[in-house]
Amino acid sequence: MPKPTEHKSVQARILKYACEIGWNVVSQSEAERRRGFNASAASPKEKAKAASRFFADTLFQKVAQFNPQFDAGSPTAKDDLLRLLNLPLPTIHGNRDFLHYLQGVKTFFSKAEGREFNLILIDYDNPANNVYEVSEEYYLYNGQYANRADVVFFINGIPVVVIECKNATKDEAIAIGIDQLRRYHRETPELMVPQQLFTATESIGFSYGVTWNTVRRNIFNWKDEEIGNLEAKLKSFCNIQHVLDLLKKFILFAEQNEELAKFILRQHQKAAVDKVVERALDPTKQRGLVWHTQGSGKTYTMIKTAELLFKAPQAEKPTVLLMIDRNELEDQMLKNLASIGVNNVEPADSIQDLQKLLKQDYRGIVVSMVHKFRDMPANVSLRKNIYVLIDEAHRTTGGDLGNFLMAAVPNATFIGFTGTPVDKTVYGKGTFKTFGIDDDQGYLHKYSIADSIVDGTTLPLFYGMAPNDLLVPKEILEQEFLNLADAYGVNDIEELNKILERAVNTKNFLKGTERVDKVAAYVAKHYKENVEPLGYKAFLVGVDRPACALYKKALDKYLPPEYSEVVYTGNNNDTEELKAYHNDAKREKEIRKKFTKLDEYPKILIVTEKLLTGFDAPILYAMYLDKPMRDHTLLQAIARVNRPYENEEKEMVKPHGFVLDFVGIFENLEKALAFDSDEINAIVKDIQLLKYLFQSKMDKNVPPYLELIKHNFNDKDTDNLIDYFRDKSRRKEFFKLYKEIEMLYEIISPDKFLRPYIDTYATVSAIYGVVRNAYAKRVQVDREFQRKTNELVQSKVAGSVPDFNNEFFEINEQTIEKIKDASGNDNTRVINLIKSIEKIAEENSDDPFLVGIRERAEAVEENYESRQQSTQEALDEIKKLLEEDLKRRKEQAEKGYDDLTFFVYKTLLERGLKNPEEVTGQIKGEFINHPNWRSSEKELRELRKAIYYAVFAEEDDLDKVAKLVDDLFNHLFIAFKL
Template identity: 45%
Template sequence: MSQIKISEAKSVQFPMVKHASTVGWEQLTPEEAESMRRGRANMLFPEVLENKLRQFNPWLTEDQARAIIESIEALPPTIEGNREVLRWLRGERQWHDENEQRQRPVQVVDFDLPHENALHVTWEWKIEPPARAKGNRADIMFIVNGIPVTIVEHKNPKDRDALTKAVTQLRRYEIETPELLAQTQLHNETHLIDYWYGVTWNINRRMLFKWKHTRGESYRDAVQAFFEPRDFLRTLREWVLFYIEDGETKKSVLREHQRGAVDAVVERCADGAKNRGLIWHTQGSGKTFTMLTAAQLIISQKDRFKNATVILVVDRTELEGQLKEWVDRLLGEMQANDIPVRRANSKYDLQDIFDSDFRGLVVSMIHKFEAIRKDSSNRDNVFVFIDEAHRSVAADLGSYLMAAVPNATIIGFTGTPVGGTQGGGTSSFQIFGSQDEMGYLHKYSIVESIEDETTLPIKYMLAPSSMSMAPEDLDEQFYALASDEAVTDIDELNKVLQRTVGLRTFLGSDSRVAQVAEFVANHFSENVDPLGHKAFLVAVDRETCAKYKRALDKLLPPEWSEVVYSKNASDVVDRPDVHELQLSDDREKEVRRQFKKANQQPKILIVTDKLLTGYDAPILYAMYLDKPMRDHVLLQALARVNRPYVDSEGVQKKVGLVVDFVGILKELHKALRFDSADVEGALQDLDVLMADLLLKIDAASTEYLLVTPGQGEDEQLEGIVYGRFVSEDERKKFFDDYRDIEALWEILSPSAEVPITTAP
């Protein structure tokens, strides 16, 4: 093949091609690529793929190799078809060996020897499917062994909406020419300044991740790091995953902090000298995906880990909630790939798993370990991964677990560790992190998460003092009791609150409920609903939830709100008001699903003991907090509002908002007893932001809006544009000042307190 020469114009437009070629990708002109795929109606390079199939699988006949290519081409251009393409790429599909008369795995990619693969990169990839009214063109396409794997949209760096436009364009491809995305697994968006990536078939701004291989790296470094052949192929093999959410197949890719944690976990499990580790990743950063991926890697490496057993200890609330569907799907896919899987549905099941020396993946809940026989398994290749580890090892349950598998390696995953690094025996750091100098194996902080736009900052405001508890009452009736108890989950919190009769009486009084409900109705109508967002109202108990529902129904359309709380068989007699509003299981499932969608009801969920952990609804913007909480429970609840969200018009949610009716956020050092560095920047008072906005507007008015007496409007504008703003530094300063004010404005509006400032 002749050497390609890229013009200067092309080099400027697509420097990615040049950078990728320096790490092993062969450049193809658009004409060469179109010829190799036999016209614009096709996506594969059939000759390249056939050659690689025959090279990696010598037992395949020529006809069989072509039949495999036809099978891949025939897959539908849907997310399910895309999943099948990935299975082919990963070597998970089989074909019949006619000589040996058996099914054999088909190798499509050589992951161990990257240089054995045909790696191509080209640009202006045009597709014109025969059955479509129009075609489309991708800016750049990366192809592995004849199969397109990554599509790139390259935008003008001067366009401030470049990323939004790139996402919109990719979504348009999905609708107009889904064939363009049939095989591609990943997408990149770039404008030479920032570098973003995500997966196809789940293309939205929320699922677009900033690539940060190293801090401060150049664009060239970013491209070369992302497409370094060995690491890139590993992304295809290990980091892309499919899951079920609300009955729909979804797709994601692990981000750098997740990959780092997975590698740290796998290395710790292979370390014969250490058998504990703590993964401290903040709420909303994808801990469960991290845990499941690490488990899959360990089980699949049978020689390295001697045919291991991995036990996933999953939180009861989450396993019974939204995680159930995709955990079931992922477990099913593991079984399809010959990874044995068992669910411990009872203590008897779990004991039988140990007694039968089961090898593979086990999913259990922590309470199943109660009374499990000591030394049930003495093997050292048992690996226990504990989700929400800050509460899962509480009391005697953790002791039962460790006694049952005394030689196991145990890794805890949490966003809110209990105790400090110098804490006592029940500290998360002491239980899981004592073998690491910092007290943890891998950390991803709140601040890092916000910087990466994995989560959003949370702003809060205090409700009028007439609705809040007096600080001394809160100290006496809540903090004093809570400090004496191990409050690591919502159930333990509720047990503490059951003893605070005076506090619950105050929070649940009819007059106060009516007052708070009126505030919530007005605030939601004026500040939340106009943004297209939704809200939680968190009440102190189920009785008060029922009161709030009835009060809000008098102020807002009844279909706007719904209660979601636990059931008790005696409610029909003891608490008829609570029982009357309880949802059936099917209705609750429907409400959970509909709440996440902008165009469906309800808009407000009234909760107290459900949905405060493990429920991910990015559209959730505001939390009206009327329940005393602290530490882990509080941070987990607040994290419900910190998920990024982009509406159908491309407008991004900037922050999450908490309105505190109890007063617990007045003194953060009491409410959140973590190191200040772990929460700094994550929670900020709206009053502080409003003061900052007013100061910035006043300064900008003085800087830019003062008029010169005697000059007309055109003359003043000409003086600014052709005088002051000729300087690049002055233009940059103006742009930075404007963006600072714009960011604060978007956070604080709509609000009557936000000033409307115009030039004199």
């Protein structure tokens, strides 16, 4: 029976489907000819040495066509053009520069005209004028590394999209494809300078993102109506107009934490932007509502909408008002606009500034807050090309402010954006009535909580209840908060605080000295046992600022002071107790930044108002809620913990957010949240559901693994486990299951529900420990095996669970004898020997020989685990490796060479160079003279030149010298991970 292959089942199909939607297929040989490969050279590297990244003739022809001022007749015109497009550095900054070239905002100098003109590389207005091509096996060699991309799409001879293809039968195929793309960025960054988009597919999934951002949380699944349909996905994503739109409009570069980052607007964002721009330019309609759940990128959606509206020719130089509802969000919006390079932006710092901008007919983007429309006269501007984009529209236009706004610019188009479900109260109905009148469903575009969870844009949220004695008495909570008529439809935190000011008994209860101490003790214990071992951070939300101060003092009794920080707005009239926690702007910025970082303090932020809206910290996992909240304020607050977080180095993937309720709000969600139940059920789930999930996995999925333990967990069981889990797919399946039940156990605990499962969980944890230790590629961090679980295993099965024998061997004659020894378990010996080689190579990182041995050992491990080699064959291979290295070490000792010098000597000797010892001595001296060659480009060049001269003195063949020196440095770069 035929088997699917990567090329036949994926790569060739992509070329076929691309051809059907207008991309011309260019064969690999033809593409290499057009890129200037040297066809007569002996090796691929030699062929590609002077090759261009572009189809230079096509590129030159189109530049001449699109740019009348470009002196195409000059004999150096083509070289000048290529020199210009080769200027961007192989970095994310260079990639941004190249996108600016593609977007037509970079310039060239016209000698005839004596001035600069925008260089047009792509005709976006007339797509038929461009040349669209696609090729495969795109090869690039940069003198050090060589890589070959599977499929590359070209527009006018410029590579803009790269696709990595994988076989659908391969385990974790798309993840492997993404890793290859990461390798391209590391090894051949020149390849990725013009490339703007990437995808990876095995024909079932279809992941996409932007180059220079391969972080997993910024790689998305391209959705099409037909699951698994490669043809539909390829034809929709690589649709020519779609690719042009992405290049021209939907790729962003932004400064984040003082570093440049690159983003792409996702499908729901692009769809919303397109719909809003279309609505704004529709002369028959003036309203629209965009309902995008919290955490789905609403800010960038608004910014891109504002930018495109301002640039739209049909808008005729409009005024775009970006309306924000909070001071700190206004500052944040201005920073975001600046960081992505949006110009023509004016902040309206006061009511007078706003009126002045409108009266003087300012054309551009104005950032303001809705309260600056208070008492504004009617008909300040009667123009129709005023577009008002209103953030948090469910509350921003409430009361008279909305009336002032709409009366001041009566002919404007008003688009509301909301991040929380529009509620069923008078406020929610008002939102639909205000913004949804031009749409049958009441909204122009919707991206629901359920949609965002399916896409992985946000995470589901689970909650648990604190012990009853810590909860606000139900009758007090209902009397002072839940049953208040004016509490329904709470739209902002100021309104919530006004309600809480009247809740005398509730606040007295929450801030009682004894209770504060008990809650602080409970939070400290819960955090240390359930959150910190996972690596995440937490919020403690107090009812008001005095409560925050009280909690800080109490928490410092149970946790080190550096664990927590208080963040709230200070006031000059504050008491000394409150002033103790005032932070200036610089200090608060530092606290915020450190909180978002893994393994940095603080780990817990104590807040009451600040940071509950607009603060994005994906590492935030748990919220200890001790403030009565409801409606929009509650959803916005708890949405802080539903941001996805992944850290590959620490192997952390945040599964969901968690809220621990110390008030009692979650006992009655119907009263706390006046929203559609379907929306709420999508985000807020009782921890009881986690118990059902844990029970199901323990009862159905775990028993087959328990059956592997047949000898009360003695050494025979350890050997059997090692043999059973040689198969990678078995390990992957088991590790995935264990990580799921471990996470569930950590969240649910402590709870009497877990009592019947303690022994079983301890056993499966012990199995995991043995298998992980046997097959781990590197030493795991402590949190990999949760502290609570470790203690449980030690207490329940101590003495009966043998540790896996991590016995490391030196590479010497005794090791060879150990391999020959027939006693002992061969599986264990294979694993320990390979681990020994990896460990020795790691500890002797300056020995280039050990790198090669480690790579060969890893190949043995791969064949052994996939059962392509028997245990004895694996031992024989390892024995051969060790014998070779022992022989090398003896020869090296006789010569008296260090590792690097002997490596140079052997390289020269194997290439047949005359007088290798004399040349080696010269080269050793050059390495001593250039001690910083690994970190300094200048010293590396000088060292390479000196070695050329030393070798050339003994060898007349220039090509042979060049190849020898290139090979020498390539091996050294690999050995030293340069």
